[in-house]
Amino acid sequence: MRLLKLVPDDTNIHFLKWRVPFFVVSGLLILLSWVMIFVNGLNLGVDFIGGQMIRVTFAQSAEAPVAALRGEVEKLGYGEPTIQRFGQPNQVSIRMKLPEGSEKDPGLSEAMATKITTAIKAAHPDARVDGVDSVSGKVSGELYATGMKALVFAMIAISIYIWVRFEWQFGVGALFALVHDVSLTLGLFAVTHMEFDLNIVAAILTIIGYSLNDTIVVYDRIRENLKKFRRMPLPELLDLSVNETLARTVMTSLTLLITLAALLLLGPKVIFGFTAAITLGIFVGTYSSIYMAAPILIWLKVTSNSFVPTETELERQERLARERG
Template structure:
């Protein structure tokens, strides 16, 4: 029985040859992303900024410019209109309306009532399917909760890798995850895509995917460190990356196929999520090699887990499989 192979069974790619160059690229990406966040900021969605989301539908398609003209005359603050798909199969034309009112605790109900009245007058057969409002206080709490979720995930992963392997691996893994998260958020700042709680979930998904790929490489590297005690660390790492290359490509490819299907065939509501995870899968695969792996190569690691190795600075004795 023949199996599908995207790469040969045995490869000898020198991944670590251009480590310095790719580390510089990663550093530029992180610094550039931080610069974009400081200058351009994020296009925060209703979850973080406060406001109202209204899902409306009409039997016949109406140009988005008409919706915007109608809502622009209502005087309810910033208005955004996005076309979304009707998954019910009823053939309705559906839109998602964003009202960026400043203080939702006081202004939500009047803004929604004024919007309903204007839409009913302009489109007599319009249906208001859903209304969601988020106040300024709640949005501030969501910002803190989202940041705390990402931070705690980093800390938890660092502790796990430290216990599972060694502290050098833990530092490499966390630096890789920080790189992935910052660069992904930086792309949203660059393109000014809407950033909401769904994107926070996407970032956490990317963190999970990236650490899974990193752990697979680290586990194979540890096996080779025990097997080839005199082989230079750089060669051990190259060997581990080549031995896991087929798995990495197959996993990334199948994941990307599913994500592209979600991006192209689902509605605009999940486009941001799919885009963030697609970008994160690519950066996560890259950072597992040139951020996590390069960090371990720079810090050094011991060969024999049964006794401490002072030259590697590793005295923790709990990293046994």
């Protein structure tokens, strides 16, 4: 029985032929993503902004009565709530600032949550409280700062690792690819306004790891081919290297996407944002390994001599003496 091969052994796709248009498109997408982040902002969860979030489902209603809820909660005297649809049209999240003094007396937060949920259930008998989360402002600020530092330090550490293992040009290429992947993922959350919390930070770190793994596989093959085919033009060598690793890339991405598709369609709503982030990350991570990390080596002047050890004067004299003898 012959094994199924999604990528034939003689595959020869000229990826580098379109490197300039793809670089332009990717640059525009990165720019657009950051514009959307600054204009729309990220829908930060309670993890990052502090406060209390109450998730409510109206079981007997097609849509949640957002306007009525806002008025009912405001009457309780805890300030203006932030109410957004969460998941299905009949599901909402109600975010409230913590009452003054709650840092010293956590009971005040519990009392506020109890009063709000009681008022909602009294006005809407079909209301079901799915969860109540509370995070102090100090803790949320620390979580946000730590999460952003984790993303930045992870990308820098990865670039240094690749720099040491290969050459500095490879480290720059890997860092550019990671910036591309993270920017597009953040742009997705700025456009869709899905909640951005600690789970999404974990998803982005996972994307960084996946993208790095895919990039290193391609870079390792490029390094081997640079030693093997010294006279081959670099664009052709990069195409050869990408094609030689394409079967592994396709199989890895496809198996992951099958699992992620099941989670997107059948998984719980609470991890939808996490799953959506990783799904996009698989696409952009694979794309950046081929069209970002590899072509940039041409502009960074990588040559066939990049991995040839530098010969000292003494070694040169000894080599010439051996050749004459």
